[in-house]
Amino acid sequence: MCPLRWPSVLVEWCSAVWCDMLTRRFGQRLGRRLPFMFGGGVAACSYLLCPVLADPLLVTAACGVVAFATDSVVPAVWAIAQDIGGTHVASTLAWSNMWGNFGASAVAKLIPMIIGSAWHRADWREVFWMCATGFVVMGLCSLFIDSTRTLADGRRVAAGDPLASDGAYGRGAGK
Numbered sequence: 356m357c358p359l360r361w362p363s364v365l366v367e368w369c370s371a372v373w374c375d376m377l378t379r380r381f382g383q384r385l386g387r388r389l390p391f392m393f394g395g396g397v398a399a400c401s402y403l404l405c406p407v408l409a410d411p412l413l414v415t416a417a418c419g420v421v422a423f424a425t426d427s428v429v430p431a432v433w434a435i436a437q438d439i440g441g442t443h444v445a446s447t448l449a450w451s452n453m454w455g456n457f458g459a460s461a462v463a464k465l466i467p468m469i470i471g472s473a474w475h476r477a478d479w480r481e482v483f484w485m486c487a488t489g490f491v492v493m494g495l496c497s498l499f500i501d502s503t504r505t506l507a508d509g510r511r512v513a514a515g516d517p518l519a520s521d522g523a524y525g526r527g528a529g530k
Contacts (some may be wrong), residue, residue, distance in 0.1 A: 395494030
């Protein structure tokens with residue numbers, strides 16, 4: 356493993372302990388949301404700080420803070436996937452990963468459009484604003500996550516439903 360990865364591993368381990376402490380203190384619902392709001396808030400503030408920093412090394416340090424803030428949310432993502440996924444944890448994680456991939460793809464298309472626009476000011480402030488907005492949206496969306504309800508709570512799959520699970524994955528919920 357690359358030695359530069361160890362600080363990130365340490366952040367994720369500490370974040371997992373922190374997420375568990377928050378869950379014990381504030382309950383499962385809020386305790387799972389707070390890491391999203393805190394990590395998203397720190398990352399958004401760091402991105403918003405980038406345009407006002409004159410030194411490229413300070414911008415690099417701010418982007419490093421974004422990376423650590425992003426990594427601090429990972430344990431909460433795993434915990435929420437286990438909480439709401441029940442026996443479908445892999446599908447829950449795959450669904451959230453899919454949205455992350457869509458976002459990364461959209462950003463890869465949007466950055467050249469922003470830089471090429473007539474409103475671009477020959478710097479990267481619009482890009483930093485867009486990235487900060489993404490973290491604010493993440494924090495706000497976490498308010499709608501209820502980790503006390505599993506995916507199976509809201510719907511019962513009927514025996515004849517093509518979504519019913521059979522075979523190697525067990526029997527459907529409606530059987």
